[in-house]
Amino acid sequence: MLTEAELLAKVPTGLYINGQWVEGSAKTPISVEDPATGKTLLTIANATAEDGMKALTAAADVQDSWAKTSPRERAEILRRTFEIVRDRAEEFAMLISLEMGKPLAEARGEVTYGNEFVRWFGEEAARIGGRFGSNPEGTGKMLITKRPVGPAFAITPWNFPLAMATRKIAPAIAAGCTMVVKPAELTPLTTLFFVKALEEAGLPAGVINVITTSTSSATSGPIIADPRLRKITFTGSTPVGVRLLQQAAENVLRTSMELGGNAPFLVFEDADIDAAVTGAMQAKMRNIGQACTAANRFIVHEAVADEFASKFASKMGELNLGRGIADGTTCGPVINKDAQDNMQRLVDLSVKEGADIVTGGSSLGSEGYFFKPTVLANVPEDASILKEEIFGPIAPIVRFKTEADAVRLANNTEYGLVSYAFTKDLARAMRLVDSLDTGMSGINTGLVSNAAAPFGGVKQSGMGREGGSEGIEEYLETRYVLIPNL
Numbered sequence: 250m251l252t253e254a255e256l257l258a259k260v261p262t263g264l265y266i267n268g269q270w271v272e273g274s275a276k277t278p279i280s281v282e283d284p285a286t287g288k289t290l291l292t293i294a295n296a297t298a299e300d301g302m303k304a305l306t307a308a309a310d311v312q313d314s315w316a317k318t319s320p321r322e323r324a325e326i327l328r329r330t331f332e333i334v335r336d337r338a339e340e341f342a343m344l345i346s347l348e349m350g351k352p353l354a355e356a357r358g359e360v361t362y363g364n365e366f367v368r369w370f371g372e373e374a375a376r377i378g379g380r381f382g383s384n385p386e387g388t389g390k391m392l393i394t395k396r397p398v399g400p401a402f403a404i405t406p407w408n409f410p411l412a413m414a415t416r417k418i419a420p421a422i423a424a425g426c427t428m429v430v431k432p433a434e435l436t437p438l439t440t441l442f443f444v445k446a447l448e449e450a451g452l453p454a455g456v457i458n459v460i461t462t463s464t465s466s467a468t469s470g471p472i473i474a475d476p477r478l479r480k481i482t483f484t485g486s487t488p489v490g491v492r493l494l495q496q497a498a499e500n501v502l503r504t505s506m507e508l509g510g511n512a513p514f515l516v517f518e519d520a521d522i523d524a525a526v527t528g529a530m531q532a533k534m535r536n537i538g539q540a541c542t543a544a545n546r547f548i549v550h551e552a553v554a555d556e557f558a559s560k561f562a563s564k565m566g567e568l569n570l571g572r573g574i575a576d577g578t579t580c581g582p583v584i585n586k587d588a589q590d591n592m593q594r595l596v597d598l599s600v601k602e603g604a605d606i607v608t609g610g611s612s613l614g615s616e617g618y619f620f621k622p623t624v625l626a627n628v629p630e631d632a633s634i635l636k637e638e639i640f641g642p643i644a645p646i647v648r649f650k651t652e653a654d655a656v657r658l659a660n661n662t663e664y665g666l667v668s669y670a671f672t673k674d675l676a677r678a679m680r681l682v683d684s685l686d687t688g689m690s691g692i693n694t695g696l697v698s699n700a701a702a703p704f705g706g707v708k709q710s711g712m713g714r715e716g717g718s719e720g721i722e723e724y725l726e727t728r729y730v731l732i733p734n735l
Contacts, residue, residue, distance in 0.1 A: 250339055253347065253574070260344065261441045262293040264300055264461065267307035268454025274300050279463050281438055284350040284582045285572035285617040293437060296460040301429070301468045302475070304458035308400040308427035309477040311455035316397045316425040318453075320375045323423055327371030329450035334364045334443070341439065345410055346573035348436045350581035350618075351536055353574050363412035365700035366419045366716065373721045374423035384731070392730040397425035398503050399479030401724065402472050404431050404465075404493070406484045407584060408539045410439035416704070416715045417482050417505075418447075418457060424724035426480070429472060430459045435584060437461045476500055480724065483507070484541075486638075487664075487709045505713030505723045507541070507705060509638045510666035513659035514544035514695075515681070517652070518552040520671035524693065526560045529644070531695030532669050534568070534622065537581055538642040539588075541710075542667045542689075542698065546635050547646040548658050554648045558626045561644065562608040565622040570613055582618040583641050589618040592641045595634050596623060599645060604628040609642070630658060638664070652677065660686045666706035669695060688714075 251259075263270035273294035280289045296304075334341060342356040351359070379394040403417040414432065421428045432440035444459050462468040472478060473496045481497050482505040483490055490508040497504050514532055516525045532544035549557050571578035583589050589612055596610045609623030620642060628634065628645040635645060649655045659668060667689040670681050678692045688706035691697040698704060703714035713723050 250343070253343070256340055256343055257291055257347075259340070259442070260291060260438050261445055262291060264294045264296055264304070265441070265444050265457070265459040266300070266304045267458065268448070273297065273461070275463070277463070279434060279437070279461055281348055281436070282585070283347055284584050287617055290347055291438060293441070293461055296462040296468055297464070298468050298471045301460050301462070301472050304429045304460050305400065305402075305472050305475055305477060307455040307458050308429055311453065312397075312400050312427045315427055315453065315456050318425065320377060323425065324371045324374040326447075326450050326452050327367050327374065327419060327422060330446050330452075331364055331367040331371060333446040333449055334360065334367065337446070338364075341411060341442065343574060344439050344442055346581070348438045349407065349410055349573075350584065351573050352578045352581055355536070356573065359409055359412050362698065362700070363409070363415045366412070366415040369700040369716070370419035370423040370721060373420070373718065377424065377721065377725065387734075389731050389733040392732060394728045394730070395725040396728060398724050398726050399426060400477055401426050401428045401480040401482060402431070402469070402478055403428055404469065404481070404483045404485065405433060405440065407433035407435040408536055410436040411443060413484050414440045414443055416720070418443075420715075420721045421724050422452070422456065424721050426724045427456050428458070430457060431465070431469060432459065432461060434461065434463055434465070470496070473497060473502070474499065479503060480505075482713075482723070490711065503723070505715065506711040507713070507715060508709060508711040509664055510541040510543070510706065510710055511545045511636075511638055511662040511664040512542060512667045512669065512687075513685070514547045515655050515659060515668070515670040516547070516549040516553060516557055517655070517670070517672040517674070517677065518550040519673045520553065521673065522553055522556055522560060525557060525671040526564055528669065528671060528691075528693070528695030529561055530564050532691070533644050534565075534580065534642060535696070537583060539584060539640050541638075543640070544644070544669055544695070545639050546658070547644055548649055548655050549646055550655070551648045551650055554626070554646060558607055558624060558646050562624040565624055565642075565644070566608045568622050570619050570621070572617070580622060580642065583620055585618055588641060589620055592620040592623075592643060595637065595639060595643055596625070599625050599628060599632055599634045602629055602632045604632060604634075604645065636662070652680075656681070656684045663709045664706070665708035666710035667691070667697060
Protein backbone atom coordinates (compact mmCIF):
# COMPACT_ATOMS: atom_id res chain seq x y z
CA MET A 250 0.00 0.00 0.00
CA LEU A 251 1.15 3.55 -0.71
CA THR A 252 2.15 5.79 2.13
CA GLU A 253 -0.06 8.77 2.89
CA ALA A 254 2.44 11.13 1.26
CA GLU A 255 2.76 8.95 -1.85
CA LEU A 256 -1.01 8.79 -2.26
CA LEU A 257 -1.53 12.52 -1.85
CA ALA A 258 1.20 13.14 -4.44
CA LYS A 259 -0.94 11.31 -7.01
CA VAL A 260 -4.04 13.48 -6.46
CA PRO A 261 -4.55 16.30 -9.00
CA THR A 262 -4.81 19.71 -7.36
CA GLY A 263 -6.09 21.83 -10.26
CA LEU A 264 -9.45 22.48 -11.86
CA TYR A 265 -10.36 20.10 -14.68
CA ILE A 266 -11.67 22.11 -17.63
CA ASN A 267 -11.91 20.91 -21.22
CA GLY A 268 -9.59 17.98 -20.58
CA GLN A 269 -6.87 20.08 -18.92
CA TRP A 270 -5.77 20.47 -15.30
CA VAL A 271 -5.54 24.22 -14.76
CA GLU A 272 -5.02 26.66 -11.91
CA GLY A 273 -7.96 28.45 -10.36
CA SER A 274 -8.32 32.20 -10.75
CA ALA A 275 -8.87 32.83 -7.03
CA LYS A 276 -5.70 34.04 -5.30
CA THR A 277 -6.19 32.00 -2.13
CA PRO A 278 -6.14 28.20 -2.61
CA ILE A 279 -8.40 25.78 -0.74
CA SER A 280 -6.85 23.88 2.18
CA VAL A 281 -8.32 20.39 2.55
CA GLU A 282 -8.22 19.31 6.19
CA ASP A 283 -7.97 15.92 7.88
CA PRO A 284 -10.85 15.96 10.41
CA ALA A 285 -9.01 13.47 12.63
CA THR A 286 -6.09 15.83 13.17
CA GLY A 287 -7.22 19.28 12.06
CA LYS A 288 -4.13 19.46 9.82
CA THR A 289 -3.99 20.26 6.10
CA LEU A 290 -3.73 17.33 3.70
CA LEU A 291 -3.40 19.30 0.44
CA THR A 292 -3.99 22.74 -0.97
CA ILE A 293 -5.92 22.80 -4.24
CA ALA A 294 -7.11 25.26 -6.87
CA ASN A 295 -9.90 27.66 -6.01
CA ALA A 296 -12.32 28.53 -8.81
CA THR A 297 -14.04 31.86 -9.43
CA ALA A 298 -17.23 32.52 -11.35
CA GLU A 299 -15.08 33.06 -14.43
CA ASP A 300 -13.63 29.57 -14.09
CA GLY A 301 -17.12 28.16 -13.66
CA MET A 302 -18.24 29.72 -16.92
CA LYS A 303 -15.20 28.30 -18.71
CA ALA A 304 -16.20 24.88 -17.45
CA LEU A 305 -19.77 25.33 -18.66
CA THR A 306 -18.54 26.53 -22.05
CA ALA A 307 -16.39 23.42 -22.36
CA ALA A 308 -19.38 21.22 -21.54
CA ALA A 309 -21.75 23.07 -23.88
CA ASP A 310 -19.29 23.01 -26.78
CA VAL A 311 -19.06 19.22 -26.86
CA GLN A 312 -22.66 18.40 -25.90
CA ASP A 313 -23.83 17.72 -29.46
CA SER A 314 -20.85 15.53 -30.36
CA TRP A 315 -21.05 13.59 -27.08
CA ALA A 316 -24.79 13.01 -27.53
CA LYS A 317 -24.06 11.46 -30.93
CA THR A 318 -21.46 9.09 -29.48
CA SER A 319 -22.73 5.52 -29.62
CA PRO A 320 -24.19 4.05 -26.43
CA ARG A 321 -21.67 1.22 -26.68
CA GLU A 322 -18.74 3.62 -26.70
CA ARG A 323 -20.11 5.46 -23.66
CA ALA A 324 -20.61 2.11 -21.94
CA GLU A 325 -17.04 1.01 -22.69
CA ILE A 326 -15.61 4.19 -21.18
CA LEU A 327 -17.59 3.55 -18.00
CA ARG A 328 -16.51 -0.11 -17.96
CA ARG A 329 -12.85 0.89 -18.20
CA THR A 330 -13.37 3.46 -15.46
CA PHE A 331 -14.95 0.79 -13.25
CA GLU A 332 -11.90 -1.41 -13.74
CA ILE A 333 -9.46 1.40 -12.93
CA VAL A 334 -11.31 2.25 -9.71
CA ARG A 335 -11.52 -1.44 -8.78
CA ASP A 336 -7.78 -1.86 -9.33
CA ARG A 337 -7.06 1.22 -7.19
CA ALA A 338 -9.66 0.48 -4.55
CA GLU A 339 -7.19 0.71 -1.66
CA GLU A 340 -5.96 4.11 -2.85
CA PHE A 341 -9.50 5.44 -3.15
CA ALA A 342 -10.42 4.04 0.27
CA MET A 343 -7.39 5.59 1.94
CA LEU A 344 -8.09 8.96 0.32
CA ILE A 345 -11.74 8.89 1.42
CA SER A 346 -10.66 8.05 4.96
CA LEU A 347 -8.08 10.84 5.04
CA GLU A 348 -10.31 13.67 3.87
CA MET A 349 -13.66 12.55 5.33
CA GLY A 350 -12.59 10.67 8.47
CA LYS A 351 -14.49 7.37 8.18
CA PRO A 352 -12.71 4.14 9.15
CA LEU A 353 -10.74 2.49 6.37
CA ALA A 354 -12.94 -0.61 6.39
CA GLU A 355 -16.00 1.54 5.82
CA ALA A 356 -14.22 3.58 3.15
CA ARG A 357 -13.57 0.34 1.28
CA GLY A 358 -17.31 -0.26 1.39
CA GLU A 359 -17.93 3.15 -0.14
CA VAL A 360 -15.50 2.40 -2.96
CA THR A 361 -17.37 -0.80 -3.78
CA TYR A 362 -20.75 0.92 -3.50
CA GLY A 363 -19.72 4.02 -5.45
CA ASN A 364 -18.07 2.02 -8.19
CA GLU A 365 -21.23 -0.06 -8.65
CA PHE A 366 -22.93 3.06 -10.04
CA VAL A 367 -20.20 3.23 -12.69
CA ARG A 368 -20.78 -0.41 -13.61
CA TRP A 369 -24.59 -0.19 -13.40
CA PHE A 370 -24.94 2.88 -15.62
CA GLY A 371 -22.35 1.55 -18.03
CA GLU A 372 -24.73 -1.37 -18.50
CA GLU A 373 -27.75 0.95 -18.76
CA ALA A 374 -26.19 3.07 -21.54
CA ALA A 375 -27.02 0.50 -24.22
CA ARG A 376 -30.55 -0.01 -22.88
CA ILE A 377 -31.96 3.45 -23.52
CA GLY A 378 -35.09 2.74 -25.52
CA GLY A 379 -38.42 4.10 -26.67
CA ARG A 380 -41.55 2.71 -28.28
CA PHE A 381 -43.38 2.59 -31.57
CA GLY A 382 -46.99 1.81 -32.30
CA SER A 383 -50.29 2.92 -33.75
CA ASN A 384 -52.22 5.73 -32.17
CA PRO A 385 -55.64 4.82 -30.72
CA GLU A 386 -57.47 6.31 -33.69
CA GLY A 387 -55.48 4.21 -36.16
CA THR A 388 -54.59 7.27 -38.23
CA GLY A 389 -50.86 7.13 -37.74
CA LYS A 390 -47.82 5.78 -35.96
CA MET A 391 -46.45 7.14 -32.73
CA LEU A 392 -42.67 7.20 -32.28
CA ILE A 393 -41.39 7.92 -28.75
CA THR A 394 -37.65 8.36 -28.32
CA LYS A 395 -35.23 9.54 -25.65
CA ARG A 396 -32.42 12.02 -26.01
CA PRO A 397 -29.93 13.60 -23.57
CA VAL A 398 -31.21 16.53 -21.52
CA GLY A 399 -28.05 18.51 -22.25
CA PRO A 400 -25.31 20.09 -20.13
CA ALA A 401 -25.80 19.37 -16.44
CA PHE A 402 -24.44 20.89 -13.24
CA ALA A 403 -23.77 18.52 -10.33
CA ILE A 404 -23.23 19.75 -6.77
CA THR A 405 -22.07 16.97 -4.46
CA PRO A 406 -21.82 16.78 -0.64
CA TRP A 407 -18.86 16.00 1.59
CA ASN A 408 -20.06 12.84 3.35
CA PHE A 409 -19.65 10.25 0.55
CA PRO A 410 -17.01 11.83 -1.70
CA LEU A 411 -16.88 8.97 -4.21
CA ALA A 412 -20.41 7.56 -4.17
CA MET A 413 -22.15 10.92 -4.43
CA ALA A 414 -19.97 11.79 -7.42
CA THR A 415 -20.40 8.51 -9.30
CA ARG A 416 -24.16 8.49 -8.65
CA LYS A 417 -24.43 11.68 -10.73
CA ILE A 418 -21.52 11.48 -13.17
CA ALA A 419 -22.08 7.90 -14.36
CA PRO A 420 -25.72 8.30 -15.50
CA ALA A 421 -24.89 11.61 -17.18
CA ILE A 422 -22.12 9.97 -19.19
CA ALA A 423 -24.33 6.98 -20.00
CA ALA A 424 -27.20 9.17 -21.19
CA GLY A 425 -24.99 11.35 -23.38
CA CYS A 426 -24.94 14.47 -21.21
CA THR A 427 -21.94 16.64 -20.50
CA MET A 428 -21.45 17.97 -16.99
CA VAL A 429 -19.83 20.49 -14.68
CA VAL A 430 -19.16 19.02 -11.24
CA LYS A 431 -18.66 21.07 -8.08
CA PRO A 432 -17.54 18.81 -5.22
CA ALA A 433 -17.84 19.93 -1.60
CA GLU A 434 -15.06 22.20 -0.39
CA LEU A 435 -14.47 19.91 2.61
CA THR A 436 -13.82 16.69 0.64
CA PRO A 437 -12.92 17.38 -3.01
CA LEU A 438 -9.86 15.14 -3.33
CA THR A 439 -11.67 11.87 -4.07
CA THR A 440 -13.67 13.46 -6.88
CA LEU A 441 -10.49 14.84 -8.44
CA PHE A 442 -8.89 11.39 -8.18
CA PHE A 443 -11.97 9.82 -9.79
CA VAL A 444 -11.96 12.26 -12.70
CA LYS A 445 -8.34 11.30 -13.28
CA ALA A 446 -9.61 7.73 -13.72
CA LEU A 447 -12.24 8.90 -16.22
CA GLU A 448 -9.52 10.71 -18.13
CA GLU A 449 -7.38 7.57 -18.25
CA ALA A 450 -10.40 5.56 -19.42
CA GLY A 451 -10.64 7.75 -22.52
CA LEU A 452 -13.44 10.19 -21.70
CA PRO A 453 -13.24 12.99 -24.31
CA ALA A 454 -12.24 16.48 -23.25
CA GLY A 455 -15.11 18.68 -22.10
CA VAL A 456 -17.55 15.89 -21.22
CA ILE A 457 -16.78 16.19 -17.51
CA ASN A 458 -15.39 19.37 -15.96
CA VAL A 459 -14.61 19.86 -12.27
CA ILE A 460 -14.44 23.12 -10.35
CA THR A 461 -13.45 23.32 -6.69
CA THR A 462 -14.32 26.56 -4.98
CA SER A 463 -14.61 28.27 -1.61
CA THR A 464 -17.24 30.66 -2.97
CA SER A 465 -19.98 28.21 -3.82
CA SER A 466 -22.91 30.58 -4.38
CA ALA A 467 -20.93 33.17 -6.32
CA THR A 468 -19.40 30.52 -8.57
CA SER A 469 -22.55 28.45 -9.06
CA GLY A 470 -24.97 31.34 -9.63
CA PRO A 471 -23.80 32.32 -13.14
CA ILE A 472 -23.70 28.68 -14.23
CA ILE A 473 -27.30 28.09 -13.13
CA ALA A 474 -28.44 31.33 -14.76
CA ASP A 475 -26.85 30.53 -18.12
CA PRO A 476 -29.39 29.30 -20.73
CA ARG A 477 -26.93 26.70 -22.04
CA LEU A 478 -27.36 24.72 -18.82
CA ARG A 479 -30.29 22.30 -18.96
CA LYS A 480 -30.14 20.37 -15.69
CA ILE A 481 -29.02 20.71 -12.09
CA THR A 482 -28.54 17.81 -9.68
CA PHE A 483 -27.83 18.46 -6.02
CA THR A 484 -27.31 16.43 -2.86
CA GLY A 485 -27.29 18.40 0.39
CA SER A 486 -29.46 20.25 2.85
CA THR A 487 -33.08 21.14 2.19
CA PRO A 488 -32.59 24.92 2.70
CA VAL A 489 -29.84 25.00 0.07
CA GLY A 490 -31.92 22.79 -2.21
CA VAL A 491 -34.85 25.20 -1.98
CA ARG A 492 -32.62 28.10 -3.01
CA LEU A 493 -31.27 26.12 -5.94
CA LEU A 494 -34.81 25.22 -7.04
CA GLN A 495 -35.71 28.91 -6.99
CA GLN A 496 -32.70 29.69 -9.18
CA ALA A 497 -33.39 26.75 -11.49
CA ALA A 498 -36.97 27.95 -12.01
CA GLU A 499 -35.75 31.02 -13.92
CA ASN A 500 -34.67 28.84 -16.85
CA VAL A 501 -37.05 25.93 -16.13
CA LEU A 502 -34.16 23.53 -15.58
CA ARG A 503 -34.61 19.83 -15.04
CA THR A 504 -33.79 19.21 -11.38
CA SER A 505 -32.85 16.26 -9.21
CA MET A 506 -32.75 17.07 -5.50
CA GLU A 507 -31.62 14.61 -2.84
CA LEU A 508 -32.11 16.64 0.32
CA GLY A 509 -32.33 16.26 4.09
CA GLY A 510 -33.61 13.34 6.10
CA ASN A 511 -35.03 12.56 9.54
CA ALA A 512 -35.25 8.79 9.32
CA PRO A 513 -37.39 6.93 11.86
CA PHE A 514 -36.23 3.52 13.14
CA LEU A 515 -39.18 1.57 14.53
CA VAL A 516 -38.75 -1.39 16.88
CA PHE A 517 -41.94 -3.32 17.72
CA GLU A 518 -42.56 -5.52 20.74
CA ASP A 519 -42.25 -8.71 18.66
CA ALA A 520 -38.93 -7.74 17.05
CA ASP A 521 -35.74 -9.77 17.34
CA ILE A 522 -33.97 -7.25 19.59
CA ASP A 523 -30.46 -8.46 18.81
CA ALA A 524 -31.18 -8.16 15.08
CA ALA A 525 -32.72 -4.73 15.68
CA VAL A 526 -29.57 -3.59 17.51
CA THR A 527 -27.41 -4.82 14.64
CA GLY A 528 -29.65 -2.94 12.21
CA ALA A 529 -29.55 0.13 14.42
CA MET A 530 -25.74 0.15 14.36
CA GLN A 531 -25.82 -0.05 10.56
CA ALA A 532 -28.50 2.58 10.14
CA LYS A 533 -27.10 5.00 12.73
CA MET A 534 -23.33 4.63 12.57
CA ARG A 535 -22.73 4.27 8.86
CA ASN A 536 -20.46 7.17 8.02
CA ILE A 537 -20.31 8.12 11.73
CA GLY A 538 -23.99 9.02 11.53
CA GLN A 539 -23.22 11.62 8.87
CA ALA A 540 -25.61 10.37 6.21
CA CYS A 541 -29.01 11.53 5.01
CA THR A 542 -30.13 7.91 5.40
CA ALA A 543 -28.90 7.69 9.00
CA ALA A 544 -31.52 6.62 11.54
CA ASN A 545 -32.37 9.85 13.32
CA ARG A 546 -35.24 8.89 15.65
CA PHE A 547 -35.46 5.51 17.39
CA ILE A 548 -39.14 4.83 18.05
CA VAL A 549 -39.26 1.78 20.30
CA HIS A 550 -42.18 -0.06 21.90
CA GLU A 551 -42.32 0.51 25.64
CA ALA A 552 -42.19 -3.26 26.34
CA VAL A 553 -38.70 -3.59 24.81
CA ALA A 554 -37.34 -0.03 25.11
CA ASP A 555 -35.11 -0.72 28.12
CA GLU A 556 -33.63 -3.89 26.62
CA PHE A 557 -33.05 -2.21 23.27
CA ALA A 558 -31.44 0.88 24.86
CA SER A 559 -29.13 -1.25 27.02
CA LYS A 560 -27.95 -3.49 24.19
CA PHE A 561 -27.66 -0.60 21.73
CA ALA A 562 -25.62 1.47 24.20
CA SER A 563 -23.33 -1.51 24.81
CA LYS A 564 -22.56 -1.81 21.09
CA MET A 565 -22.06 1.95 20.74
CA GLY A 566 -19.70 1.93 23.71
CA GLU A 567 -17.55 -0.75 22.09
CA LEU A 568 -16.67 1.48 19.14
CA ASN A 569 -13.02 2.53 19.02
CA LEU A 570 -12.58 6.19 18.07
CA GLY A 571 -9.51 7.15 16.07
CA ARG A 572 -8.06 8.26 12.79
CA GLY A 573 -9.76 6.38 9.99
CA ILE A 574 -6.58 4.90 8.50
CA ALA A 575 -5.31 3.67 11.89
CA ASP A 576 -5.53 -0.03 12.75
CA GLY A 577 -8.42 -0.86 15.05
CA THR A 578 -10.47 2.28 14.38
CA THR A 579 -14.18 1.56 14.16
CA CYS A 580 -15.45 5.15 14.47
CA GLY A 581 -13.86 8.28 13.08
CA PRO A 582 -14.37 11.99 13.76
CA VAL A 583 -17.23 14.19 12.67
CA ILE A 584 -16.34 16.44 9.77
CA ASN A 585 -15.34 19.69 11.53
CA LYS A 586 -15.49 21.78 14.69
CA ASP A 587 -18.95 23.15 13.89
CA ALA A 588 -20.31 19.60 13.66
CA GLN A 589 -18.61 18.64 16.92
CA ASP A 590 -20.06 21.67 18.71
CA ASN A 591 -23.51 20.90 17.31
CA MET A 592 -23.38 17.36 18.72
CA GLN A 593 -22.74 18.78 22.20
CA ARG A 594 -25.55 21.31 21.75
CA LEU A 595 -28.02 18.57 20.85
CA VAL A 596 -27.05 16.38 23.82
CA ASP A 597 -27.19 19.25 26.31
CA LEU A 598 -30.55 20.42 24.99
CA SER A 599 -31.98 16.88 25.09
CA VAL A 600 -30.92 16.39 28.71
CA LYS A 601 -32.45 19.74 29.60
CA GLU A 602 -35.70 18.58 28.00
CA GLY A 603 -35.78 15.33 30.00
CA ALA A 604 -33.64 12.75 28.17
CA ASP A 605 -31.16 10.43 29.93
CA ILE A 606 -27.63 9.76 28.65
CA VAL A 607 -27.10 5.99 28.50
CA THR A 608 -23.63 6.20 26.94
CA GLY A 609 -21.39 8.89 25.43
CA GLY A 610 -22.57 12.47 25.44
CA SER A 611 -19.33 14.42 25.06
CA SER A 612 -16.36 15.21 22.84
CA LEU A 613 -13.17 13.19 23.05
CA GLY A 614 -9.56 14.36 22.90
CA SER A 615 -7.95 17.67 22.03
CA GLU A 616 -6.91 16.82 18.45
CA GLY A 617 -9.43 16.39 15.66
CA TYR A 618 -13.21 16.50 15.89
CA PHE A 619 -14.25 13.40 17.80
CA PHE A 620 -17.55 12.91 19.59
CA LYS A 621 -18.38 9.83 21.61
CA PRO A 622 -21.13 7.61 20.16
CA THR A 623 -24.19 8.52 22.21
CA VAL A 624 -27.49 6.89 23.15
CA LEU A 625 -30.22 8.99 24.76
CA ALA A 626 -33.14 7.21 26.46
CA ASN A 627 -36.55 8.44 27.61
CA VAL A 628 -36.56 11.23 25.05
CA PRO A 629 -39.88 13.14 25.12
CA GLU A 630 -41.81 12.89 21.86
CA ASP A 631 -41.75 16.68 21.52
CA ALA A 632 -37.97 16.96 22.12
CA SER A 633 -36.04 19.34 19.89
CA ILE A 634 -33.58 16.68 18.74
CA LEU A 635 -36.39 14.73 17.07
CA LYS A 636 -37.07 17.69 14.78
CA GLU A 637 -33.50 18.14 13.54
CA GLU A 638 -31.30 16.16 11.19
CA ILE A 639 -28.61 15.10 13.67
CA PHE A 640 -25.89 14.15 11.17
CA GLY A 641 -23.67 12.59 13.80
CA PRO A 642 -23.29 9.72 16.28
CA ILE A 643 -26.26 10.47 18.55
CA ALA A 644 -29.23 8.09 18.87
CA PRO A 645 -32.34 9.41 20.69
CA ILE A 646 -34.89 6.80 21.80
CA VAL A 647 -38.58 7.68 22.22
CA ARG A 648 -41.19 5.15 23.40
CA PHE A 649 -44.55 4.22 21.88
CA LYS A 650 -47.52 2.03 22.88
CA THR A 651 -49.42 1.17 19.68
CA GLU A 652 -48.67 0.75 15.99
CA ALA A 653 -50.76 3.84 15.27
CA ASP A 654 -48.61 5.83 17.72
CA ALA A 655 -45.43 4.56 16.07
CA VAL A 656 -46.61 5.55 12.58
CA ARG A 657 -47.78 8.94 13.83
CA LEU A 658 -44.39 9.64 15.41
CA ALA A 659 -42.52 8.36 12.35
CA ASN A 660 -44.46 10.57 9.94
CA ASN A 661 -44.33 13.65 12.18
CA THR A 662 -41.66 15.41 10.13
CA GLU A 663 -41.39 17.48 6.99
CA TYR A 664 -38.84 14.96 5.68
CA GLY A 665 -39.50 11.65 3.97
CA LEU A 666 -36.32 10.01 2.73
CA VAL A 667 -36.06 6.59 4.39
CA SER A 668 -37.58 4.60 7.26
CA TYR A 669 -36.61 1.40 9.04
CA ALA A 670 -38.80 -1.05 10.95
CA PHE A 671 -38.15 -4.26 12.85
CA THR A 672 -41.02 -6.69 13.40
CA LYS A 673 -41.68 -10.41 12.96
CA ASP A 674 -45.30 -9.75 11.93
CA LEU A 675 -45.48 -9.92 8.13
CA ALA A 676 -48.93 -8.32 8.00
CA ARG A 677 -47.67 -5.41 10.09
CA ALA A 678 -44.62 -5.07 7.87
CA MET A 679 -46.81 -4.78 4.80
CA ARG A 680 -49.01 -2.20 6.52
CA LEU A 681 -45.89 -0.17 7.32
CA VAL A 682 -44.80 -0.24 3.68
CA ASP A 683 -47.99 1.67 2.90
CA SER A 684 -48.26 3.86 6.01
CA LEU A 685 -44.69 5.16 6.40
CA ASP A 686 -44.39 8.33 4.33
CA THR A 687 -40.90 7.88 2.91
CA GLY A 688 -39.39 7.24 -0.49
CA MET A 689 -37.50 4.19 0.78
CA SER A 690 -38.02 1.69 3.58
CA GLY A 691 -35.99 -1.08 5.15
CA ILE A 692 -37.90 -3.91 6.85
CA ASN A 693 -35.71 -5.83 9.32
CA THR A 694 -32.57 -4.28 7.85
CA GLY A 695 -30.51 -1.18 8.55
CA LEU A 696 -29.12 -0.79 5.03
CA VAL A 697 -31.22 -0.08 1.92
CA SER A 698 -28.94 1.60 -0.63
CA ASN A 699 -28.09 -0.27 -3.83
CA ALA A 700 -26.98 0.94 -7.24
CA ALA A 701 -29.76 -1.08 -8.88
CA ALA A 702 -32.48 0.56 -6.76
CA PRO A 703 -33.99 4.07 -7.05
CA PHE A 704 -32.69 6.31 -4.27
CA GLY A 705 -34.74 9.34 -3.23
CA GLY A 706 -37.39 10.75 -0.96
CA VAL A 707 -40.72 12.53 -0.72
CA LYS A 708 -41.87 15.77 0.93
CA GLN A 709 -38.89 18.02 1.74
CA SER A 710 -36.40 15.20 1.22
CA GLY A 711 -36.31 16.01 -2.46
CA MET A 712 -37.42 15.04 -5.94
CA GLY A 713 -36.14 12.69 -8.59
CA ARG A 714 -34.31 9.39 -8.15
CA GLU A 715 -30.69 8.28 -8.39
CA GLY A 716 -29.72 4.71 -9.16
CA GLY A 717 -31.77 1.95 -10.75
CA SER A 718 -33.30 2.20 -14.20
CA GLU A 719 -34.94 5.40 -12.94
CA GLY A 720 -31.56 7.09 -12.46
CA ILE A 721 -30.71 7.43 -16.12
CA GLU A 722 -34.18 8.83 -16.90
CA GLU A 723 -33.21 11.93 -14.91
CA TYR A 724 -30.78 12.76 -17.73
CA LEU A 725 -33.11 12.00 -20.66
CA GLU A 726 -35.87 13.94 -22.38
CA THR A 727 -38.83 12.13 -23.94
CA ARG A 728 -39.69 13.05 -27.55
CA TYR A 729 -42.88 12.15 -29.40
CA VAL A 730 -43.31 12.07 -33.19
CA LEU A 731 -46.57 11.37 -35.08
CA ILE A 732 -46.24 9.80 -38.53
CA PRO A 733 -49.62 9.83 -40.36
CA ASN A 734 -50.64 6.78 -42.34
CA LEU A 735 -49.88 7.12 -46.02
